[in-house]
Amino acid sequence: MAGINYLRVPAQLEWGDDVFPPIVVNNGSVNSIEEAETFVKTHKTELEEKLNKNGALLFRGFPINSAETFDAFSASFDYPNFTYQESLSNAVRINFTERVFTANEAPKEVEIFLHHEMAQTPISPSKLFFFCQRAADVGGATPLCRSDKLYEALQKEDADLAAQFAKKGVKYTSTMPSSNDADSGQGRSWKDTLSVQTQSEAASKLAQLGYIWEWLADSSLRATTPTLPAVIQRNDGSYVFFNQLIAAYMGWQGVRENPSSAITFGDGSQIPREVLDLIVELSKSFTFDVDWQDNDVAIVDNYRTMHGRRAYSGTRKRQVLVAMAADG
């Protein structure tokens, strides 16, 4: 089998030999899902090296056209599965196969802001596979942002502030409804989020995870995480701004008006609004929009790269499916 063909497009970001994201195109030799699986296995070392270093990989022109073929393609990397049921994700989704589910059922006019998947919980997937079964007529790109570059930029902008994030970590407070609300980007009920049936089961699960919580009058649950990292270090020594601050600040209800209602430093002190505005501004320089074509697949290193979803419009029903991998 021939080597890997990489496509260069003008919108790609570039820092020396670090191109973001690398785009792998079918050189014509891959004509079935079996050949796609063989392609992955044959080139696994090079693909993994790129994924680790560059933070994401986009595959274009491969014969992946259904939940089943996407399941097989993502499985060919041999990563342990990270299931949505076991996760503490707050997004409402629909499962297709054991491994594959919809990206987020939020309405098309709702933008999902940049985030590391489940960085606001103690358990996050290591890698995300996205498959565009059907692109939207207009919009609906998946922005990808390099959080290692973002942290570097924050260090240059304000070294003391960057150090505070690394030292103190962050805490998140969110309210989970008593039943699923698909109209919100984060409307998953506490029963589904925690995989429990009763309030007492919820309480013991939260206690086990180190949360503090209270029950509200409408039976929704308001919970605050233990202190979670705001910055992590990768094997190659690089630091990554691994947290949920942008999505929480920009997208969670009422948080832009009152940030400390949902996000604080790990010691409970306020994160000033100017700091959050600065982070949002800096992130723009390190973001590439994946403008989906039907049958594209992207793999995202969740520990290096954030993702989101642009709003979209038109009559075509955008369908992007996801599979997640746990640390191997």
Ligand SMILES: [Fe+2]
């Ligand atoms: Fe996500």
